[in-house]
Amino acid sequence: EPEVTQTPSHQVTQMGQEVILRCVPISNHLYFYWYRQILGQKVEFLVSFYNNEISEKSEIFDDQFSVERPDGSNFTLKIRSTKLEDSAMYFCASRMGQGSRIQYFGAGTRLSVL
Amino acid sequence: DAKTTQPTSMDCAEGRAANLPCNHSTISGNEYVYWYRQIHSQGPQYIIHGLKNNETNEMASLIITEDRKSSTLILPHATLRDTAVYYCIVRVNNAGNMLTFGGGTRLMVKP
Numbered sequence: 001e002p003e004v005t006q007t008p009s010h011q012v013t014q015m016g017q018e019v020i021l022r023c024v025p026i027s028n029h030l031y032f033y034w035y036r037q038i039l040g041q042k043v044e045f046l047v048s049f050y051n052n053e054i055s056e057k058s059e060i061f062d063d064q065f066s067v068e069r070p071d072g073s074n075f076t077l078k079i080r081s082t083k084l085e086d087s088a089m090y091f092c093a094s095r096m097g098q099g100s101r102i103q104y105f106g107a108g109t110r111l112s113v114l
Numbered sequence: 115d116a117k118t119t120q121p122t123s124m125d126c127a128e129g130r131a132a133n134l135p136c137n138h139s140t141i142s143g144n145e146y147v148y149w150y151r152q153i154h155s156q157g158p159q160y161i162i163h164g165l166k167n168n169e170t171n172e173m174a175s176l177i178i179t180e181d182r183k184s185s186t187l188i189l190p191h192a193t194l195r196d197t198a199v200y201y202c203i204v205r206v207n208n209a210g211n212m213l214t215f216g217g218g219t220r221l222m223v224k225p
Contacts, residue, residue, distance in 0.1 A: 045212035105157030
């Protein structure tokens with residue numbers, strides 16, 4: 001069964017460093033998402049992406065965050081200068097298109113900012 | 115999206131049916147009820163969704179009341195692997211992209 005793949009599974013970084021989290025969505029999907037979950041808290045929406053542009057973003061998704069689909073398969077989330085409070089699980093999701101509203105999630109990347 | 119209310123936690127014996135309720139009294143006519151679950155900090159997993167008719171798939175059944183103000187997710191024969199947080203999400207199908215997760219119900223399946 002096709003699945004959303006995220007790498008790395010765990011990323012440790014120093015405060016102030018840039019990190020890139022990578023996702024390979026399901027191959028025929030057109031809509032892509034990033035969510036995050038701080039330990040013990042709810043899953044929060046960050047951003048959605050369609051047709052090579054951001055279609056929606058939350059207040060969390062400030063200028064420190066950016067997303068990119070550099071080629072036909074990868075979807076990345078970049079955090080320019082990490083803060084301690086960016087430590088969380090980051091989930092990528094994708095969905096097929098107009099006919100389906102089901103989002104399929106990856107296993108997540110655990111980001112630890114020291 | 116309409117607000118949902120779910121119990122914080124529930125227990126269920128292995129092999130028995132798990133019935134997870136959700137209240138969505140402010141649901142509007144074009145909003146669907148979606149269920150996802152999250153097993154121990156893994157990514158959320160889609161289970162089922164419906165508008166007004168009851169739905170069944172290989173994972174679960176969804177029972178929506180006639181007035182659509184509440185619904186119940188049924189796992190017919192719960193296993194230990196069904197231990198997870200279950201989220202009931204109400205949303206319009208043709209607008210917006212994001213899923214809004216609440217606190218969900220923590221289901222503990224016990225031997």
